[in-house]
Amino acid sequence: MSEFSMTIDGKAVTGESTFGVVNPATGEVFAQAPDCSRAQLDTVMDAARQAQRSWRKDEAKRRQTLLDCAEAVKAHAGELAQVLTREQGKPLPKAMEEVIGAAVWFQVTAGLQIPVDVVSAGPDVRVEVRRKPYGVVGAITPWNFPLLLAVWKIAPALLAGNAIVVKPSPFTPLSTLELGRILRGIVPAGVLNTISGGDQLGGWVSEHPAVRKISFTGSVATGKKVSIAAAPDLKRVTLELGGNDAAIVLDDVDPKQVAPRLFWGAFENCGQVCSAIKRLYVAEAIYEPLVEEMAKIASGVKVGNGLDQGVQVGPINNRPQFQRVRELVEDARKHGAKFVTGGAPLGDRGYFFQPTIVTGIADGVRLVDEEQFGPALPIVPYRRVEDAIERANATHFGLSGSVWSRDVERATEIVSQLECGTGWVNQHLAIRPDAPFGGCKWSGIGYENGPWGLAAFTELQTINVVKG
């Protein structure tokens, strides 16, 4: 399990050098990943450009290939999940969910249509609009759901007729490299390439002349850099960036009933979800009982190595992120926060942090205003719901948000006032392969998933025909 290779032009390729991948449950390097050089990247891009010329021609074959990919992922689910838990930290059953999710995404995407719109069909004139692939797509992914988020890009890019070069995060390159290996005999050589390296490699992909489209998932700061790197060549970009999702709980809910869903909306994947609940605004009338219920759950959660039986929350994925969560928690402490649960790291090995429920702070403190991306949730009371909506919207972020109430109509009306790409009522984090996902404001540009996500990997061609 320590030999990992890139997939370039259908072949296993090692790097001229390698870099260590750390298991966040131990803090120790457990595998080496190839470090793709600039010269190797040129080889990848040549292969992709070449392979795309024939790949674009046969839509039926592409559809079948995606179905075959789904089957291959399912057949290798056990080994993919093991690698994912080791490099990412999430509990093994959750890693398995991610792997199966990846297979489902291949399958559902295979069923999407690439429509031809007929604008005019007279006896002498025909005008139609077709969707064409860009050519070579560069995909850059983060470390929280490395496998699933790669497939969100690979499946629609390939169905549309593009070739793709996928560069995962240096913290979690292995599951993507393994995916590339597993799909070697299934996707034609050069069509799907998986490479690994540091952040610099992401920069090279973003500015490479062979790439016509960049699909990026990651932080706002890096998304802006990608946008700048892509601009001189007018590459198209889709940016799926960070969030600081608010959940607004109205005064008519039963705290005991909603607390488990709210808790896991915030603490799923150790809080490392772009669209997790990151600020919880609760009506004053039910504030105390709800905090109490959330605290009960937080203190009963089993935190530990994702490979151990019964673990519900794993470690934070990497040291810089671990330090960042600590920093935000310490800043909250300085501002008078009360830690109803947690507030400190856990154990002396790896990057574990106690599930932390924070009260006594409000907007204006970093833990509320910034994306913590970790297991520390501020719960803030509000008196008037208009005020909660205003605070939810007073941010550069706009990924998703939710409203919780027995009155579904009222909650739906309120959620529609949130400035974000996805609104949920009485749930959070329900993301589907058949609905668009994307952010407003600094949370992104463009959408993934469903026909909207597929459209992001195509450009229009209007064909005007008159009888000769």
Ligand code: NAD
């Ligand atoms: P990051 O921005 O640090 O890294 C993301 C990827 O970009 C990595 O592969 C990294 O190597 C690469 N990269 C770094 N510098 C680069 C550069 N200059 N040019 C090109 N690529 C570069 O993000 P992260 O810490 O890996 O992920 C966490 C962030 O991702 C959070 O903000 C989270 O909210 C966001 N995220 C968003 C979504 C979404 O769908 N909106 C989903 C998951 C995560």
